[in-house]
Amino acid sequence: MHLILFLFFGGICVAGAVNLLVQRHPINSALSLVVVMASLAGEYLLLGAEFVAAIQVIVYAGAIMVLFIFTIMLLNAGEEVRSKGSRVAAMLGVPGVMIAGVLIAWILLRHSNTAAVSMFALPGDPRAIARLLFRDFLLPFEVTSVLILIAIMGAVVLASKPEAVARPSAAEPAQREVRELVASGRER
């Protein structure tokens, strides 16, 4: 039963990921990503990590992906045109993917005797996770939050554009023309 569910969610996850790449419309790709996130939550649930699964759904599927879709809707992004693909991508990408695949297969085969994580072996309940986060790994946790804070500040700085006043806007040439017209009119 466990294996069937694992394969079921894994299959959905992979199918969603492939669909993400194949789809031409950004909304469809974003929705495929939601499917990937949700099926990952299913996999976490199978490991007995119900708290992580719930957080995965709330944060990734419920909040971050909604922002993605919000942005796509706001920009009204249309369908992408299918190109033939760049030659650099074909020359570097195909060998790269092959090397990566061989490497992963090699590592998996070398460690094939390691035992899989058995069901409910991980600390899944919120109490255990809180103990890990706020006692055993307090410093990395706090450092990560500082890192996120820096990212937020960077985003604010990038978005606020204090130099926008000094920079010539797109309307500048037209405005100059109008100003010149008005000035020349006065002279006449």
Next chain:
Amino acid sequence: MSITTFAIISIIKSAAVVFVLLTAVAYSVWLERKVSAHIQNRWGPTRVGPFGLLQPLADGVKFIFKEDLTQPYVYKTLYIASPIIAVVFAITAISVIPFGNSITIGPITTQLQITDLNIGLLVVLGITSMGVYGIALAGWSSNSKYSLLGGLRASAQMISYEVSLGLSLIPVLIFAGSFSLREIVNKQHHLHWNFFFFPFGTLAFFIYLISAYAETNRTPFDLPEAESELVAGYHTEYSAMKFAMFFMAEYSNMVTVACLSTLLFFGGWLGPVFGPPIVQSLLPVLWFCLKVFFFMFLYVWVRWTLPRFRYDQLMAFGWKVLLPAAIANLVLAALVVALKPGIWLVN
């Protein structure tokens, strides 16, 4: 309990709960029409049945037999999928809501709840946070200006208020020490309702209530479907049963919010219990239903009393007032509990 009995009991419970929920949804619409009418000194529905009580049935039949238009310019797959997404997530959220203590019929004892999870509250939050896709995608896939604006407003508003909603619930979790809704209720016995934990519980309740009104797109936060500017917002292009599905989603979200307010702040099914055993096991359900009914009434009352926010006011209120208030409330509540654990924790 064998797996077959478990499956049978679960199916019966799910069917009963969904039936009750959908009936409650239908009669909330009746309640809304009736109360709004009386607030405006009218009669409301009176023709179909006594006090217009059969009006929801007539409405349902009408929705089924209306012509189901699909405009030629919509994105068809998502256009059809979005009302289904909205209604499915709205109804699923009820699955972890407990209605009362356990009940014993013959040899079988079962809890009055479809399933009791140790992360129950998170499940409700997760499911309701997925519900926004229904509305956002409806707005986008309709491919019309008003719908798109409605969908954009809905997703912006729901993301903004979700933050303060989540933060306002954490003091309750600190008081109870658990995510399980059943345990949160059991910690509130002897009128130790979280609402009465002044000031933290009370403040948390009001922040929760305001954010929940915004989450369910109800007045004064009903900008996604503001009819005076957006025709009907995200469901402008929907008709017949698809429109009814959005309606059902909205009202069952309201029921979920009313249930959560009852469970988290007003002691759930706790209340005076007396009489013979059968009455004793059913009285908690009655208290629960009465409290939920109060919150449903409050929804209608607020809707027909307050005017709508302006859009910038809505965003400023969410980010500049509610969010700081929720964070301050959380930090102070956590400090008090950490420094003087005896005062707040009941056991």
